Amino acid sequence: MAAETMQPSLKILGFVNNDIRSLSEAPKGYDESDRIGYLEIFTEYLEGLKGIEAGQTIMVLFWLHESSRDILKVHPRGKREIPKRGVFSTRSPVRPNPIGVSELEVLEIDGTRLKVKGLDVVDTTPIIDIKMKI
Amino acid sequence: MAAETMQPSLKILGFVNNDIRSLSEAPKGYDESDRIGYLEIFTEYLEGLKGIEAGQTIMVLFWLHESSRDILKVHPRGKREIPKRGVFSTRSPVRPNPIGVSELEVLEIDGTRLKVKGLDVVDTTPIIDIKMKI
Numbered sequence: 001m002a003a004e005t006m007q008p009s010l011k012i013l014g015f016v017n018n019d020i021r022s023l024s025e026a027p028k029g030y031d032e033s034d035r036i037g038y039l040e041i042f043t044e045y046l047e048g049l050k051g052i053e054a055g056q057t058i059m060v061l062f063w064l065h066e067s068s069r070d071i072l073k074v075h076p077r078g079k080r081e082i083p084k085r086g087v088f089s090t091r092s093p094v095r096p097n098p099i100g101v102s103e104l105e106v107l108e109i110d111g112t113r114l115k116v117k118g119l120d121v122v123d124t125t126p127i128i129d130i131k132m133k134i
Numbered sequence: 135m136a137a138e139t140m141q142p143s144l145k146i147l148g149f150v151n152n153d154i155r156s157l158s159e160a161p162k163g164y165d166e167s168d169r170i171g172y173l174e175i176f177t178e179y180l181e182g183l184k185g186i187e188a189g190q191t192i193m194v195l196f197w198l199h200e201s202s203r204d205i206l207k208v209h210p211r212g213k214r215e216i217p218k219r220g221v222f223s224t225r226s227p228v229r230p231n232p233i234g235v236s237e238l239e240v241l242e243i244d245g246t247r248l249k250v251k252g253l254d255v256v257d258t259t260p261i262i263d264i265k266m267k268i
Contacts, residue, residue, distance in 0.1 A: 006146050006260070007143040007144060007145065007146070008143070008144045008146075008197055008199075008260075009141040009142070009143055009144075010141060010142045010143075010144060010231050011141065011203070011230045011231055012140050012141070012142075013230060013231075029268060030268075031268050045206065045222075045230065047206040047207055047220055048206040048207070048220040048221045048222045048229070048230070049220045049222050049223070050207065050219055050220035050223065051219035051220050051222075051223030051224070052220065052222060052223045056223075058222075059235065061231075061233060061235075063142055065142075069145070072179065072181040072182040073181055073182070073184065085184055085185035086181055086182040086183045086184035086185050086186065087182045088179075088182045088183050088185075088186060088192075088263075088264035088265065089183070089184065089185030089186045089190075089266055090185070090265070090266055091265055091266055091268065095182070095263060096145045096147060096179065096182070096263075097144050097145055097147075097195075097262050097263050099195060099233075099262070099263050101193065101195075101235060101265065126140070126142075128231050128233070129222075129229060129230075129231050129233050130222035131222065131224070131225055131235065132223055132224055132225055134163060134164075134165050134225065
């Protein structure tokens with residue numbers, strides 16, 4: 001298969017449920033967010049959550065479905081006074097694969113529903129992976 | 135669109151070029167690797183790299199193309215003496231979306247070729263994103 005035509009498909013694991021309704025309301029990064037909400041994971045992935053406990057920090061990968069995939073240069077943090085840079089030297093949600101990576105504190109876990117703190121993504125954002133923080 | 139049928143496609147940005155030839159040779163994590171190699175990015179994404187400089191630490195997302203997508207419980211770090219846990223409570227490459235996240239030191243950058251230190255993935259692994267480390 002030619003490299004350029006290989007396009008792996010992602011599985012959606014679940015969705016964010018929180019009160020951030022628009023990108024303009026979202027914190028610029030998890031490191032400056034204390035927003036609380038839920039990761040609602042589909043039941044078929046329940047087994048994969050065993051071992052996650054309240055008090056842990058998890059790394060969560062989101063599919064930033066509202067972000068452009070065709071822009072390669074941006075003003076860092078959206079600040080027009082900073083010259084444009086390549087998206088790969090920023091944390092902009094705008095990038096060829098709009099994947100967001102956040103480190104979140106687990107407050108509670110109830111089956112497939114994780115209450116977490118530090119959210120910087122909007123309600124209904126798809127979740128594509130969860131890992132332990134190194 | 136029903137949640138379960140939404141399957142975003144990833145764009146491959148380039149490939150790893152290093153001397154790790156098999157999974158058994160690969161370090162268990164970037165945090166215990168001093169392996170040096172190259173991120174070879176396709177020319178169409180050159181603009182996105184502007185701003186990355188030697189000495190920086192970048193977060194790189196890989197598509198772990200050799201990993202199973204159908205296993206939800208594993209022995210952490212492959213150690214059989216540790217009871218199985220859910221993949222989302224580990225850093226196992228085995229998971230529904232086999233995305234690896236590494237933090238790598240940039241040693242040199244020459245156009246679309248980045249020499250990096252800390253690699254824990256095998257030669258020819260697809261690269262799907264690069265971000266600044268927070």
